[in-house]
Amino acid sequence: MPDDLYRLVYYSRNTITGDATALAAAITSILAKSQVNNQRVGVTGALMFNSGCFAQVLEGSRSAVEDVFERIQQDDRHGDVSLLAFDPAPARAFENWSMGFVGASIDDAARYGALVQDSGFDPARMTGESLFETLRKLAIEEEYAAA
Template sequence: MLSRLIYASVATEALNPEKVQTLLAQARNHNERHDITGMLIFNSRCFLQVLEGDREALNELYGRLTHDTRHRRLLLLGFEAIDERQFPGWSMGFAAADALQRTQYLRFGATSEFDPYRLTGPAALGLLMNWGRTAKSAERVKGQATLQKVAATG
């Protein structure tokens, strides 16, 4: 059953921004093989990730994620069945949160800083989808969206 899982977490010292690239390569490789798509936002401290795919595959991945010492304090923001993917073709899109605009945080949350722990599930999805739309008009490489920064748009 096609499902979507969204969670927030905090990076540990074992994960500096450079190591995120290694992590993404690993994630994309696994996700491609398991038909998992999604998007990851990171601001050097917090992660917000959406994962789409088979329910059991997502559940299994979330189990592994909870044991990954590169992040901690995992907070499940949503896990539900869906009719269609919002990130088809993205084995794992990536956005550095500093490239996101304060207006986007203000629109989907009460804060002007990126703080996924203060987002509801629907607001987190809104932020991720909004970012995905911005990204589409910039660099989009199927299976390996390597977006780091996108120029601010009105």
């Protein structure tokens, strides 16, 4: 059924060129745009930027997730897109996030990308399930921190 709840997890390589400021600006714009678009079609999820990679979880009706993902695929600000999981989901994990940015503040992510890479965290080596869990945990931490 096109309206069943689905969850999609992917990661991709950042192709944005420029310094940390340019990167932060690009990510801010990606977030702002996706928050608006996702809210309209009922898609929730989280975006993480790390180690030169984007990792993103999208959840919503199957057709909405497919449409949002297709738009993301056509974006040339990233490449080497790996679709890790696309499956029916029992419930939303990011109910309140039209698109949360988790793991670090935008500035930190841009500035410390290289450091994070050294610490060994690499979304490219994770399965869809573990990447999703990581994003979910980070989102919860973020919510605590904000509270």
